[in-house]
Amino acid sequence: MSLITKKLVRALALGCAAMATAQAEDIIKIGHVAATSGGIAHLGKDNENGARMAVDELNAKGVVIGGKKYRIVLQAEDDAADPKQGTTVAQKLVDAKVQGVIGHETSGTTIPASRIYHDAGIPQISPSASAIQYTRQRYNTTFRNVANDEQLGAALARYAMQTMKAQRIAVIDDRTAYGKGLADEFIKNVKRQGAATGSSIVNTQYTTDKATDFNAILTAVKASKPDMIFFGGMDAVSGPMLRQMKQLGMPLRFMGGDGMCSDGVPRLAGEALADDQVICAEAGGVEPSQEKGMADFRVAYRKKFGIEVQTYAPYAYDALMTMVEAMQKAGSPDPAKYLPVLAKATHKGVTGNITFDARGDVQDGVLTIFTFRNGKRVKLAVVK
Incomplete structure (x- = not known):
């Protein structure tokens, strides 16, 4: 066998090994929607950053579900806080066959989009939409991990x-x-x-x-x-x-x-x-026993993005972690299989312990009262 032939065989072998590795690592697509343009773009990007932190951490550790290794891909979309654009983006995610959605950010876009996800059987956790109507529509696919209005x-x-x-x-x-x-x-x-x-x-x-x-x-x-x-x-x-x-x-x-x-x-x-x-x-907050976890998250967020947490990044992070944990417990990323497990979730997150009631609202939701002093936000109290 000539030297050129040996190199060709080795290259083919390496190529086949790479293909086998790629095939062994299946993809889970999770959508994220927020207003990343317009007047509240800074808040929307904050939500997206929180979800990205969760994805990066999970992929770094390795995600195994039902004995198979998966890589999570975040498909991030912008709804500009506009209900019409929100439904357009929702349909785009359905067509892309995402296995779950984190978002939307605002109630005005979350509510109309929720019907599209429900009709497609795709679980949705909003980390920031607080309008009561969202979880009163009797859609078994709608959840939120913050307190409601x-x-x-x-x-x-x-x-x-x-x-x-x-x-x-x-x-x-x-x-x-x-x-x-x-x-x-x-x-x-x-x-x-x-x-x-x-x-x-x-x-x-x-x-x-x-x-x-x-x-x-x-x-x-x-x-x-x-x-x-x-x-x-x-x-x-x-x-x-x-x-x-x-x-x-x-x-x-x-x-x-x-x-x-x-x-x-x-x-x-x-x-x-x-x-x-x-x-x-x-519409969220942590008790004194959970403050270290939240403080550690804020440090990691600052290190990763070079900016401070705005509002709901940790809730977006927890929402995605809760969703993936439900997939792992169900042994499948198939929405139809992990949805019943998600409804009974008991996830210990940086924002507290996350469980949902029959409507999909977070149970025992707490709230944090703040003021501003010297241009900085200052916590006054955690209440229920």
Whole structure:
């Protein structure tokens, strides 16, 4: 055998070995959807980064399901927080035959997309959509690992009335599924419990998630002489709103939910943000015994991406880890086989212990109350 022939045989053998290895490592495709363009792109990318951290960690360790080795591929899509684009992207993921979906980020896109995933039998875990309607559609494929607006609105109302001693409260929302849903729950709880604390809703106003001029509604709010404003919406709107409040001489306390509880608020509000003026809550949180795991995650995130966690990266991370663990316990990445296992999940994550109720809501969901001081987010309390 000539030297050239020997080299050819060796090359063919190596090629065949490489093909065998590639065939032995099957692929699991998991979709991720968030708004990675537009006004809340920084939040959407945060979610995506959390999911990517989980994928990279799993692939580094090696994923074995039913005795076979798999490599996980994240198919990340952008819905721009637009419901129409959200359904288009959902159908794209279905056509790509993903075996699960992490997302969407916002309630307004998550809800219409959930029907498409349900019809295709694809499990979906949202790490950030909090609107009640999402899990009230009776779709067995829908899950979330954060508290919902019913829990969030009630907790914020209690904090506003009992801790902040707010008496005259004005409410503004951005008319999105998330903003309106959260504001409605807050109003409902103030009306239900306000008699005991002397608290009441004195004004309600509406804007949009694309608005930049709030002078008219803020002038109307100012005339009602509130001592606090509750806002249902995102940081991209709340930051500029705080700036215009300062211009109008309205140094009022300003409360909202997870959408305006990011590290982007100081940047967006600038000098208009006074210490302890803003109170907000994340639809999630960890008890003292779990704080080390969350702190370690934040360090690893900073090392990997060179930036700080914005809001829900750890929840996206946990959502993907929970989904893959269900596949491993079921012995298959086939959605039809691992879906019943996912519904009974008991995953110990960095954000806490994750189990779902009959609707797909996380059980015993907790919330974290924050404020801002010296341009930094500061934790005040973990509540249920």
